[in-house]
Amino acid sequence: MNSIDYALFRSEFRTALGEDGYRRFVAAGTARRLRYWQEVELKKFFALHPERQLDMTQLADALRVCELHDGLLQSEVVEVIDGCIDYSQTYLDARRGTFPHAAADPVSTEGRMDMPTLVSVWYCAACRAARSAWMNEPP
Known part of the structure; x- marks a missing residue:
């Protein structure tokens, strides 16, 4: 081609x-x-x-697209935080099924000492909107 x-x-x-x-x-x-x-x-x-x-x-x-929303993934540079983050199973299930490419959660070192302070992530705008809607739903 x-x-x-x-x-x-x-x-x-x-x-x-x-x-x-x-x-x-x-x-x-x-x-x-x-x-x-x-x-x-x-x-x-x-x-x-x-x-x-x-x-x-x-x-x-x-194929740099969201398999759920079929939108092109966009690049963004984000800050890395020092530490570990534990998410609830409910959130992990929702993220996997509803907004797999939101890339809106903090990027953490998870205890690694050699992490840069900034990293690039790929995100789907529709996933971010779906995550925002999910986060604003009453529990």
């Missing part, structure tokens, strides 16, 4: 994998390396669509 159309790639990839498979693939991420099942699915897709072949950097860029 000389001129890469990531939206078209995502649309065709979603069609090939089905909605659940696509969401599972995107949620698993592409940052470090693909899982075996992701490699298998991607190989099948590229065999059917050789014109959509992407390298790993392009794939990471193309």
Whole structure:
């Protein structure tokens, strides 16, 4: 693909994998390396669509979207706090199911001594809105 159309790639990839498979693939991420099942699915897709072949950097860029809201993830630099944070299971369940990419919680060192003071996070604007709505619901 000389001129890469990531939206078209995502649309065709979603069609090939089905909605659940696509969401599972995107949620698993592409940052470090693909899982075996992701490699298998991607190989099948590229065999059917050789014109959509992407390298790993392009794939990471193309699939940097929220699997729940399908919005592009945006980058933000945030401060790291020194310490550990424990969240309730209720919050963790809501975050996983309703706002997985809000990236609105503090980033903590979790006891590590070698953490930088600032880190980049990727967030979904729709996830942040969903988190805000959830936080404002009465208990």
